[in-house]
Amino acid sequence: MPDINPYIEKIYEARRLLIERNQSDLQKAMVRAYASQIDRVLRLLRSGQLSQDNADRIIREIRTALQNWQSSIGDITKRYSVETIDGVGNIHSRVTKQIGEAFGTEMAFSLQGFRSDAFEAMFERRRLGAVDTFKTLNNWNAHGERAIKGIERVLQEGIEQGRAMSKIQADIARNLSFGNRDIQGLLDSVRGRGTFSLSDLKIGGSETTKTINKLLSDARRIAVTEIDVAYHEGDRIASVRSPIIKALKWQTSGRHDGLYSSPDICDIHEQADLYGLGPGVYYPETIPVKPHPNCGCTRLYVTREVSEWDKPKDAPSRPREATANEINEILQENKHSGSRTITDRYIETTLNQTNTDNQRAFRYYAKQEAA
Helix, strand or coil, X not given: CCCCHHHHHHHHHHHHHHHXXXXXXXXHHHHHHHHHHHHHHHCCCCCCECCHHHHHHHHHHHHHHHHHHHHHHHHHHHHHHHHHHHHHHHHHHHHHHHHHHHHCCCCCXXXXXXXXXXXXXXXXXXXXXXXXXXXXXXXXXXXXXXXXXXXXXHHHHHXXXXXXXXXXXXXXXXXXXXXXXXXXXXXXXXXXXXXXXXXXXXXCCCXXXXXXXXXXXXXXXXXHHHHHHHHHHHHHHHHHHCCCEEEEEXXXXXXXXXXXXXXXXXXXXXXXXXXXXXXXXXXXXXXXXXXXXXXXXXXXXXXXXXXXXXXXXXXXCCCCCCCHHHHHHHHHHCCXXXXXXXXXXXXXXHHHHHHHHHHHHHHHHHHHHHC
């Protein structure tokens, strides 16, 4: 009989490549959108002297540019999330067909409604317990306003000193690119050949620099988290539909143990046995949501016996409640190089999150079944 493991490894490798590519592409798209908005403002700075009227207009345009960029992030992220979900479905469909051919059996894996089911679950399940990285967007107006105050000072000094517009343009571009080569290169490419080179500017640690850096740092966090969440939900739906996959086993990332925040809820998800399926093993229907931004955890597949492929799967049972003692035991066992201090309060918080995430995931499944 053929070995199924090489086919499962194909899914793992395709998963890695899809996530890495879409996280990178989404980040680049966010940076391109930012550069495009800032370039539009820089084009207002023509040759000649700066007036108060021009300065006021520039500030209005910068504020509008930052708000437009903030608004565009949601649309850009949704586009790449859908692309990720489609990629998950195609990976599972392709490999399931290959397994069927290798084992001489007809395998059914339907993509009908797959995108809509996964995309809906991505947002609905998050409401039931996952951290929503889009909450970050609510803070961007404040960050942008702090950056604008720094640029206002640049403009005021330009008026008082009678500086040329090209010099002021360089100062504003310097503040809004904060030494990031991606931003600098993109502004150069958008602008074409200008009167100065952004790559020649030496960026200081101004407050404006820090706040713009915060905006883009948040954007990168959204890119990493949202693509991971999209794959997590798409993979969950695909595993439910797959005749081959019985369960999903939570696996922390390779860098998890060395993080300052470790051990944390991810160690609990990996090692607690709340369904009687084994440590960290969950029904695909009820695996917990990603518990925090930048979560690099993934899933391994627990496969069914070949003789079961054409039979219905067992319906998930309700998870049992974790206890404080087992939470403490798992956290203590996973104290590696992380700097996390395990206090009674932290044990209680982790216990509450563990039970809340698992019970809510089950309730979402039960609600879908009842619909």
